[in-house]
Amino acid sequence: MEENVDHRVPVLIVGGSLVGLSTSVFLGRHGVRHLLVEKHSGTSMHPRGRGNNVRTMELFRGAEVEEDIRQAASVLAANHGILQAGSLTGDDQEWLFKEIDPGGGLARFSPTTWCLCSQNDLEPVLLSRATAQGGDIRFSTELLSFEQDPAGVMAVLKNRDTGEHSTVRADYLVAADGPRSPVREQLRIGQTGNGDLFHNVSIAFRSQQLMDVVGDRRFIVCYLTNPEADGALLPVDNQELWVFHAPWHPDQGEALEDFTDERCAEHIRKAAGAPDLDIEITGKAPWHAAERVAGSYSSGRVFLAGDSAHEMSPTGAFGSNTGIQDAHNLAWKLALVLNGSAGPGLLETYDAERRPVARATSERASSRSAEHSHPGYAPAVTPGGGRRGGILSVAMGYGYLHGAVLGVDPDRPVVPERMELKGAPGTRAPHMWVGGPTGRMSTLDLYERSFVLLSAAGTAWRAAARRVAERLSAPLDAYAIGAGPDADLVPEGDGDWAAMHGTTPEGALLVRPDGFVAWRSPGAVQDPEATLHAAMSTLLSRA
Structure with missing residues (x-):
């Protein structure tokens, strides 16, 4: 062979x-x-x-x-929110939400945002x-x-x-x-799950007049709820390129071939509430929503x-x-x-x-x-x-209850009711702005190609991590956080890295290459090198 x-x-x-x-x-x-x-x-x-x-x-x-x-x-950078409307021209309109990140609160959790x-x-x-x-x-x-x-x-x-x-x-x-x-x-x-949920035909089309009908409503998607012509309208360039998702019912004998250009155009006009709208169908693609x-x-x-x-x-x-x-x-x-x-x-x-x-x-x-x-x-x-x-x-906010993680709370749900990123093992490590070797950076920028140990300047953790990396020949970087000359990273403002990461100034946090917390020590330990070596060996399936 x-x-x-x-x-x-x-x-x-x-x-x-x-x-x-x-x-x-x-x-x-x-x-x-x-x-x-x-x-x-x-x-x-x-x-x-x-x-x-x-x-x-x-x-x-x-x-x-x-x-x-x-x-x-x-081209879509200014589009936010989801609109639900009986048509684009009537009074029956409601924003399900108008902003993806109202008030800019997401900045507390991440250095980036949706796109x-x-x-x-x-x-x-x-x-x-x-x-x-x-x-x-x-x-x-x-x-x-x-x-x-x-x-x-x-x-x-x-x-x-x-x-x-x-x-x-x-x-x-x-x-x-x-x-x-x-x-x-x-x-x-x-596979498990509820199986097929519904079917749609995605219709790509060109219309120069629809921009005037939409006006200044820069939505991500608009659900149009006319019972005779419902569907979802999505802008592609906010000017003349659009997509419309039309319901498709193959279980009722409806064939894909039934979605002619003429039928699709009339459906969109009726859904939008604009009977004279110029529409040129440029493409059609069926898709199936399922839970499996x-x-x-x-x-x-x-x-x-x-x-x-x-x-x-x-x-x-x-x-x-x-x-x-x-x-x-x-x-x-x-x-x-x-x-x-x-x-x-x-x-x-x-x-x-x-x-x-x-x-x-x-x-x-x-x-x-x-x-x-x-x-x-x-x-x-x-x-x-x-x-x-x-x-x-x-x-x-989702977390890993089992896998390459140690010390996870077994009662924690996979997806919590409230978003909490406080350094708990199995969750995405917190975002914190720090001054580093290359200037201002997020702590999340440290995590990609290696495990990373965070600890306070002046503790024994950083030196222990370097010895463990050598012993295991494994990718493990270590950073001391603080304000003194021994620090690699300096928290911005009055940021308390230990409190934010759910530990104490004597403790340490081990983060995986994907930014998830692998292990945490809430305080000092008698032998940091042995403790960290045992944790890394287990996480790397080398114990």
Whole structure:
């Protein structure tokens, strides 16, 4: 088998949409050589999946691609809020919320914020960064089959342009191949959840007059509730390019072919309340909202990420964000196992951490669709047992109860009712502005390629961390925080780093490469080096 291999690579990524390309970017940041194959000929042409939440933007910030994304998204930078209306011209209008971050309160939690960047604009940015980092990205290339053994995965690929077949030997395979994932099917991994929720047809169209009808209402989306022509209107450029999501009922015998250009145009006019609106249909794409989570995120050396692992209702844009965060969680773990810093047991924590988050998030997405009366969705009861946690808690307040974390409160919910980021193990580490070697920075900017130990200047923790890093040959950086000459980081203003991180000036906080707290010591210990060595060994599956 090995004699006939055309390519050898540590990681093979199947699927080149948002999650696959994000996986490539994150692996590239860790220097992991990889091959990505995508059966389509290029990135997405349809404007969809636009909502990138604050946690996702933190990850893109760490990957130094945030500014490029915001530049690609600049046309929608002033759009905020969700409007619900009987039409665009009537009096029946209500803002479900008008600002994503009213009062600017999000600045307490993060150095960045949300970003509206449609998939067709975001994917080229990720592709450019992935290739610049050395990623081998091949479009029009399809995975035909794969087999795995204890040492790796053998895959057969097909170039859809030439028909040529080739074989790839990889240490690991990441399947980001969508909700109908052939990889998941071959692995016979089942799914749980409420299944199909509703169906829509996404209609891209051009209209120069609609801008005048919309006026100064710069919404993210407007739910139009005319019972004879409901749907969701989304601006693409706030001028002449728009998308309309129209309900589709295949269970009632309605075929996709029934959505002719004429029917779609009349539906949009009636929904908008503008019977003479100029409309040119430029594209149509069906999509299906569902609530499903895979029964396992891995099998042997194959891992699921994104829609192959979970499907969610689009309300709140949780699906793509959860998938990108899957990719980030998996990438640093693959990097540490491949370079020998961690044992293979670290990869088992991917399922333990990410699957409970997907279950909780998918339930919240379905509930949010019910709350917003998403066109085409009329549940008999609110799914998921009702509301748990606001959108910010779901987006960035979630926690890991099991996995590569130590000392987690077992009674803590995966998604809390209230957003609290106070340094508890299993939660995203707090954001705090500090003065560092390169000037003003957020503590979140420290976390990406290594574990990081934070402690007060003058304690023994920093020296202990350096010795542990040498003993384990593991990526572990240490920073002393304070105001004296021995400090690496100086808190801005009167910031109390220890109180903010839930410890004391004699304690320490160990943060993972993804910014989640791995372990915390509330105070001084008798032997910092031995204590930290034991924690790191366990976290890296080397104990």
